[in-house]
Amino acid sequence: MAEKIDGRAIARALDEKTKAQVDEMVAAGMKRPGLTVILVGEDGASEVYVRRKIKACEKVGINSSEHRLPADTSQEDLLALIEKLNKDPEVHGILCQVPLPDHIDTRLVLRSISPDKDVDGFHPVNVGRLSTGTGGIVPCTPLGVMILLGSVIDDFKGLDAVVIGKSNIVGKPVANLLLDAECTVTVTHIYTENLPEIARKADIIVAAAGAPELVKGSWVKPGAVLIDVGITRIKGEDGKEKLVGDIAFDEVQHAKAVTPVPGGVGPMTIACLLANTVQAARALQGDNSASSDYADVPSRSMFTEAAASS
Numbered sequence: 001m002a003e004k005i006d007g008r009a010i011a012r013a014l015d016e017k018t019k020a021q022v023d024e025m026v027a028a029g030m031k032r033p034g035l036t037v038i039l040v041g042e043d044g045a046s047e048v049y050v051r052r053k054i055k056a057c058e059k060v061g062i063n064s065s066e067h068r069l070p071a072d073t074s075q076e077d078l079l080a081l082i083e084k085l086n087k088d089p090e091v092h093g094i095l096c097q098v099p100l101p102d103h104i105d106t107r108l109v110l111r112s113i114s115p116d117k118d119v120d121g122f123h124p125v126n127v128g129r130l131s132t133g134t135g136g137i138v139p140c141t142p143l144g145v146m147i148l149l150g151s152v153i154d155d156f157k158g159l160d161a162v163v164i165g166k167s168n169i170v171g172k173p174v175a176n177l178l179l180d181a182e183c184t185v186t187v188t189h190i191y192t193e194n195l196p197e198i199a200r201k202a203d204i205i206v207a208a209a210g211a212p213e214l215v216k217g218s219w220v221k222p223g224a225v226l227i228d229v230g231i232t233r234i235k236g237e238d239g240k241e242k243l244v245g246d247i248a249f250d251e252v253q254h255a256k257a258v259t260p261v262p263g264g265v266g267p268m269t270i271a272c273l274l275a276n277t278v279q280a281a282r283a284l285q286g287d288n289s290a291s292s293d294y295a296d297v298p299s300r301s302m303f304t305e306a307a308a309s310s
């Protein structure tokens, strides 16, 4: 049986570390970290995620606020709000939930968030820092993926990693982090020929294509470590909504370890958002030691601490 990597437990452990950092900051007379989430329009899934993010902030002592804007909000008004938040000394992290409505230029909006407050790590400055291995804020889901991998892998050097999916939010940054960890990385996507064959060679598979149960049992080498980033909502046989990942979970029991959906990458995304907010709050208040914790992701000690205390 493959080990089921418990994303919820590892996220809880990371949250405890984050909470301790918040307490330490406040005790040292620094401002309590603050996160602002912007949600434009009404989208069922986005609302669930935003609610979870706000609740998670409360748990670790991060101040949070929420801006809910109607779907027909103009780009100009959204940019004006971001400009205001960029200048607000109580706000250390700004997250603008994507996808945005079609009439808004997402890239322009993400570029308008101050790189220092960009807790998503989506700003081109942070993307550039990540791809050159020079610190900055690492996107939440990719960071969570590396921590989950680190909970079962001791030495990444020379491992064969296959990333399925090439999004700016997951595929590309995950590939960069795996490269930094000295894996041999192959980035693939749904147009890749011989995808099953390429996957079969992998020691690590990160599936982030958004294609339900794409990765079959026959694609997986015995002993591989599998991370499932996909979340698709489908109607089950009983008519109830259920979540499926990009990996056919029941077929991959010959793997060494695999993340479930839900309870795998999702909770880590939120825990890393909180960690990023604390990092941003420390850096904005002149304490740059915070960023070095994450600059050399994956740092093995961070993973083992998180896993050990879970």
Ligand SMILES: Nc1nc(=O)c2c([nH]1)NC[C@@H]1CN(c3ccc(C(=O)N[C@@H](CCC(=O)O)C(=O)O)cc3)C=[N+]21
Pocket (backbone or CB within 6 Å): 046, 048, 049, 052, 095, 096, 097, 098, 099, 120, 140, 231, 243, 261, 262, 263, 264, 265, 266, 267, 269, 270
């Ligand atoms: N600017 C921006 N930043 C994001 O980080 C961002 C975003 N936009 N847009 C949407 C995606 C999606 N996302 C998730 C967060 C938590 C879970 C999560 O907690 N999942 C749980 C529960 C899943 C559920 O019940 O729906 C789990 O997998 O166990 C999933 C997905 C963040 N996103």
